[in-house]
Amino acid sequence: MRDLVAAEWRKIWAGRAWWGAAAAAVLMCVMADAGFLQQEFASAPEPSDTREITSTLVQGWFMVELAAAVVAMVAVTREFGNGAISRSVLLSGGRGRLLAAKLIAVTGCGAVFALGAGVLAAASPWVFLAGRAQEPEWTATTTWTLLGVMLVIVVGAVWGALLGLLIRHQVAAILTLLISTWLVGEGLLRLLPEIGRLTIDEAMASVYRGGHEDLLSIPWALVVLAAWILAGTIAARTLFLRRDLP
Amino acid sequence: MTDVVDIVGLTKRYGELTAVEDVSFTVRSGRVVGLLGRNGAGKTTTLRMLLGLARPTSGRATVFGHPYAQLTRAAHRVGVSIDGIGPTGAGSAQTDLRIWAKTLGLSRTRVDEVLEQVGLAADGHRKLRDYSQGMRQRHALATALLADPELLILDEPANGLDPDGIRWLRELLRSLADEGRTVLVSSHILAEVEQMADDIVILQKTLRYSGTVADLTQNGGVSLESRFFDLVGPAVKENAHA
Structure with missing residues (x-):
């Protein structure tokens, strides 16, 4: 099993998809943090509490x-696209074993992204507040925010892989991920908050303290995230074991 | 000689379309078996069902007495190169093979050995996308040979090979059979199959022939091509799905 996981690990990092997605994510986070600070200092002569600013700058790295979800998804769907999934199944000792190895490898991939984001997020208050009158103030809330950000990155990678296994088609899978992330969760939260807050994206927002008043409490959000991952794993496993391969 | 592959009453339907119907044949140990049929005759579908990549509508297929998914160390005993199974997209041929070798728990030196065996030792560092069709075929064959398997299942391995490559492939497959390995190879190139195969299976959705080349060609009295067309009948336009 160790060799199989190692092989799946290598597949994820093969090609250029991961660093493209990572670079895009870093750029988005930097722009979001810079935009937030600009707005914060422009809106009021006396900016908010520096403790709040520090936590918000960390939170921006969610x-x-x-990116972690896209990288995991591309790693899975690429195999369906080029037919390598059949060889993976043939050489891995069974579909169930391969699925387990893939999920372990994408969890590790998510952890790498989480660690990278964690380092950058932790450094970001000092970078963005450099040269300003305010000094970053790291609090327990900031620590929990950082841990929440890192956790949702790992969960995102697993969720991306599960969606990839379910949908199989790369473009369709990425579109589904982007639409569900940007439109469905947020839209449902506005229209039907009781349902919207149960979507995986809004449960993630609860965990990294997204700040919306309709969101779940963190313990309940963790339960909802676990339920989504469990449901996704069961669905992906069922389909992967039963459906013909390309 | 024992049966390495045993296919009994295998049928595959995709909705209304029947790709393979009630096909039964065996492959004996140490033989080179040519699987012949037109496009859409069900050759690839049959091989995919044999390997558990597609679920049969009915019937069963076993390798070394077991369904592939239940065969112990299946990946080490069966090497596969089938149309539609591509490389990982890992860049170079060597990187791709190293990933598969890792999956199998094999060392990197084995990658160098199979690259040498298929004549790609000098090109292993090159990107797979820069490979010619013939080089890709050799690469696919290298992947199939990685685990030094007892049974090789090859789908149209001569496609894209130049005349030298086709002769090299024939000699390679014969030498593998001489070592006691079994080769099940599908092909369109009847003359090639006639030269390399011991046994022939002809499919045209249903089984049309399964037996020795000698029996089929009456010990060379009739050409394989002639017998093939006698058995599969005239070409008709139909939906191909295989």
Whole structure:
């Protein structure tokens, strides 16, 4: 099993998809943090509490979750696209074993993204507040925000892989991920908050303290995230074991 | 000689379309078996069902007495190159093979050995996308040979090979059979199959022939091509799905 996981790990990092997605995510996070600070200092002569600013700058790195999800999704769907999934199944000792190895490898991939984002997020208050009158103030809330950001990045990678296994087609899978992330969760939260807050994206927002008043409490959000991952795993496993391969 | 492959009453339907119907044949140990049929005759579908990549509508297919998915160390005993199974997209041929070798728990030196065996030792560092069709075929064959398998299942391995490559492939497959391995190879190139195969299976959705080349050609009295067209009948336009 160790060799199989190692092989799946290598497949994820093969090609250029991962660094393209990672670079895009870093750019988005930097722009979001810079935009937030600009707005913060422009809107009021006396900016908010520096503790709040520090936590918000850290929170901005949650967008790396999308990159981790895309990288995991591309790694899975690429195999369906080029037919390598059949060889993976043939050489891995069974579909169930391969699925387990893939999920372990994408969890590791998510952890790498989470660690990278964690380092950058932790450094970002000092970088963005450099040269300003305010000094970053790191609090327990900031620590929990950082841990929440890192957790949702790992969950995002697993969710991306599960969607890839379910949909199989790369473009369709990425579109589904982007639409569900940008439109469905947020839209449902506005129209039907009781349902919207149960979507995986809004449960993630709860975990990294997204700040919306309709969101779930963190413990309940963790339960909802676990339920989504469990449901996704069961659905992906069922389809992967039963459906013909390309 | 024992049966390495045993296919019994295999049928595959995609909705209204029947790709393979009630096909039964065996492959004996140490033989080179040519699987012949027109496009859409069900050759690839049959091989995919044999390997558990597609689920049969009915019937069963076993390798070394077991369904592939239940065969112990299946990946080490069966090497596969089938149309539609591509490389990982890892860049170079060597990187791709190293990933598969890792999956199998094999060392990197084995990658160098198979690259040498298929004549790609000098080109292993090159990107797969820069490979010619013939080089890709050799690469696919290298992947199939990685685990030094007892049974090789090859789907149209001569496609894209130049005349030298076709002769090289024939000699390679014969030498593998001489070592006691079994080769099940599908092909369109009847003359090639006639030269390399011991046994022939002819499919045209249903089984049309399964037996020795000698029996089929009456010990060379009739050409394989002539017998093939006698058995599969005239070409008709139909939906191909295989």
